[in-house]
Structures are given as structure tokens and as C-alpha cells.
Amino acid sequence: MRKTLTMAVAAVALLGSTMAAEAADKMALVVSTLNNPFFVTLKDGAEAKAKALGYDLLVLDSQNDPAKELANVEDVVNKDIKVLLINPTDSDAVRSAVRAANRADVPVVTLDRAANGGKVAGHIASDNVAGGEMAGQLIVDLLGGKGKVVELQGVPGTSAARDRGQGFHNVVDKVEGIQVVASQPADFDRTKGLNVMENILQAQSEIDAVFAHNDEMALGALKAIQASGRDIKVVGFDGTDDGVAAVKAGTMAATVAQQAGKIGEMGVETAAKVAKGESVPEYTPVPLQVIQK
Secondary structure: HEEEEHHHHHHHHHHHHHHHHHHEEEEEEOOOOOHHHHHHHHHHHHHHHHHHOOEEEEEOOOOHHHHHHHHHHHHHHHHHHHHEEEOOOOOOOOHHHHHHHHHHOOOEEEOOOOOOOOOEEEEEOOOOOHHHHHHHHHHHHHHHOOOEEEEEEOOOOOHHHHHHHHHHHHHHOOOEEEEEEEEEEEEHHHHHHHHHHHHHHHHHOOOOOEEEOOHHHHHHHHHHHHOOOOEEEEEEEEEEHHHHHHHHHHOOEEEEEOOOHHHHHHHHHHHHHOOOOOOOOOOEEEOOOEEEE
């Protein structure tokens, strides 16, 4: 009886040890920046899903610096991680980081922004071209097909900035009455959005609407517009808490809402499948929606 009890206890201990080992499996998430509410929400979604699936998620902030991004990746690929999730600072610059993971035989899943090189197991993102088209059509409708528009672009070289801009121009360039009077980068940053918009307001006496590639730039531009006393419609992109609040308050016309938390969740779900050797789609789209008051 005692021997049987001892064996049972040992079996339970072994099972517990095995479960603990599985729970200790690690993934890493390297984020372009945590100085942006969108990516904080993405991180939160990834952490919640990783916890639910029994993974330990290491999170590193690249602070919008490709060199730091590469250093972060080189650090985590040596920590026995099953999969690397990365939200690139720049779609071109991230190639070095992806290749570093490839050399270490660590599978890579990209989030929100694609990598223009290296081997990637899967990409989770909104359809940014479609989102840009939604924003473009919204501005055309708001202006009745006639007016002068400013475009605030994201970080040059990122797939998000390129695709949102492409979608936007797919629509507005075909409307004879719409004229894009300025297209300038403000790097997805609120303060830069403010500064760039101030300069554009001084240079352009007539502006009817602004399309910003994210809500942070839109909110910066909105502050500059409010200070100028001019009546200009602003459309953002991402659907961050601050952006949605501005829409509900009636100060921002609209935002094309991404589901940042969902991108993080789906990224971890995809990574878990990759870790188990399952096949995953090359690209998994996350739905978008226009938010207006």
C-alpha cells in the first residue's frame, strides 16, 4: 500500500513537473515602441493570450531604434524562446533582426508591420491598404468631393505607412475635386504631428481636411488646428482610446479603428501553432472599422 502510494505521489510530482516545464515555455515580443498607446494595447493583448495559453512572454521595447531592435532580438534568441514575435520599427531595417532569429533557428511572426526580408512564419496585421481607402473615401464624403487635403505620413519605410498612404491615394487621386496640398512624415508621433501641422498651416492658407496615418499624429495635428482657430476636419487611424474619445467629443471627425489587442492575441495564437509545428497562413488579416460620432 505504501509502495503504491509512493508511486502515485511520484507520478503526480512528475506530472506537475512536466506541466511546469510546459508552462515555462517562452516566447518573446519585441515591440517598436511602448511610447505609443496602440502598441501598449497590442502588448497587453499578447500578454493576456500568452498567459491563457501557458507561455511566458518576454517583452522588449525597441524605442523606435532599429539598432536597439537588433540588439533586443540578438539578446532574446539566446534565451531558449520557442518563437519571436516582432513589431518592426522599420520594414526594411528589421531584416537584420529577422535574419538573426533565422540563424538561431527561432521562428518569427511579425505584427502590424511586415518585414521586407528574412524568413517569417506568419504576419498578423490589419489590411492597411483597405484602411487607407476607407479613410480616403470618408474624407471625400465629408468634403462632398471637393477640397484641399493634408496627409501626415507615418515612419518612412514602414509597411503601415506605405500601405495606408497607398490606400488613401487609391481613392483621393481619382476624385477631380480633391487636391492633396501637402504630404509629410510625422513618424507616427503626436508631438511631431503637432509641429509638422503647425508648419503646414503656415504654408497653406486653405486646408479642408487632414488624414493622419495614426491617431497620435491626428491628435497632434488637431492641437495645432485648434490653436490656429481654423475649421479643418481630421481623420485618424488606429482607434486608440484617445482617438476614439476625440471622435466622441466631436473634435476629430473619425478614426479607422484597428484592433490592437486583437493583433497581439492573434499573434500569440499563431506563434503557439508555429511552436507546435503546425502550419499557419502567411498573412492573417484583422478587421477594421470606421468610428464616427
